Amino acid sequence: EPEVTQTPSHQVTQMGQEVILRCVPISNHLYFYWYRQILGQKVEFLVSFYNNEISEKSEIFDDQFSVERPDGSNFTLKIRSTKLEDSAMYFCASSELNRGYGYTFGSGTRLTVV
Amino acid sequence: AQKITQTQPGMFVQEKEAVTLDCTYDTSDQSYGLFWYKQPSSGEMIFLIYQGSYDEQNATEGRYSLNFQKARKSANLVISASQLGDSAMYFCAMREGSQGGYQKVTFGIGTKLQVIP
Numbered sequence: 001e002p003e004v005t006q007t008p009s010h011q012v013t014q015m016g017q018e019v020i021l022r023c024v025p026i027s028n029h030l031y032f033y034w035y036r037q038i039l040g041q042k043v044e045f046l047v048s049f050y051n052n053e054i055s056e057k058s059e060i061f062d063d064q065f066s067v068e069r070p071d072g073s074n075f076t077l078k079i080r081s082t083k084l085e086d087s088a089m090y091f092c093a094s095s096e097l098n099r100g101y102g103y104t105f106g107s108g109t110r111l112t113v114v
Numbered sequence: 115a116q117k118i119t120q121t122q123p124g125m126f127v128q129e130k131e132a133v134t135l136d137c138t139y140d141t142s143d144q145s146y147g148l149f150w151y152k153q154p155s156s157g158e159m160i161f162l163i164y165q166g167s168y169d170e171q172n173a174t175e176g177r178y179s180l181n182f183q184k185a186r187k188s189a190n191l192v193i194s195a196s197q198l199g200d201s202a203m204y205f206c207a208m209r210e211g212s213q214g215g216y217q218k219v220t221f222g223i224g225t226k227l228q229v230i231p
Contacts, residue, residue: 031217033218033219042205043205043219044221045219095217104161107158108158108159
């Protein structure tokens with residue numbers, strides 16, 4: 001079964017540092033997403049990405065965040081200068097065009113900002 | 115208005131019994147899909163079941179079935195023969211299409227299920 005792979009599974013970083021969360025989407029998927037889940041809260045949409053550009057971003061996705069597909073396989077989320085409130089689980093997802101069965105989440109990266 | 119409503123913050127079920135987790139949704143799209151995910155304490159999001167808005171039959175995956183009532187906009191998850199390993203947080207979620215082709219998924223706040231031996 002194809003899967004979305006996220007690395008690392010857990011990252012601890014100091015406030016103010018830059019972090020890059022990495023994701024390898026399913027190979028034939030065209031749409032890529034990042035979601036965030038603060039501990040004990042619901043999962044929130046951050047950004048969608050298609051054809052090398054952002055399709056939509058939420059109000060959470062401010063100038064501190066950026067996404068990139070640096071090569072044909074990786075999809076990254078960069079947080080420029082982390083804050084304590086960025087501590088959360090970050091999920092990557094990918095999908096084919098308009099196919100719910102193909103919408104797949106990775107297992108997440110737990111980011112802890114200290 | 116909430117797009118996904120899960121009204122049961124916590125549920126208990128006896129092992130081997132069936133349990134229903136409630137979910138109602140709100141959308142004006144004709145084409146949409148509904149998911150249920152399981153999130154154990156380790157944090158990963160595990161896909162359980164999916165129902166498309168045009169699917170005429172209720173989705174089933176092993177012990178999981180989705181009771182889809184389109185007119186009432188409800189998509190309840192039924193877990194049959196509960197097992198101790200079913201204890202987890204359960205999220206109902208909905209994808210809505212867009213003209214751009216991508217699909218944003220909106221999640222409910224979750225229901226914490228505890229299976230009692």
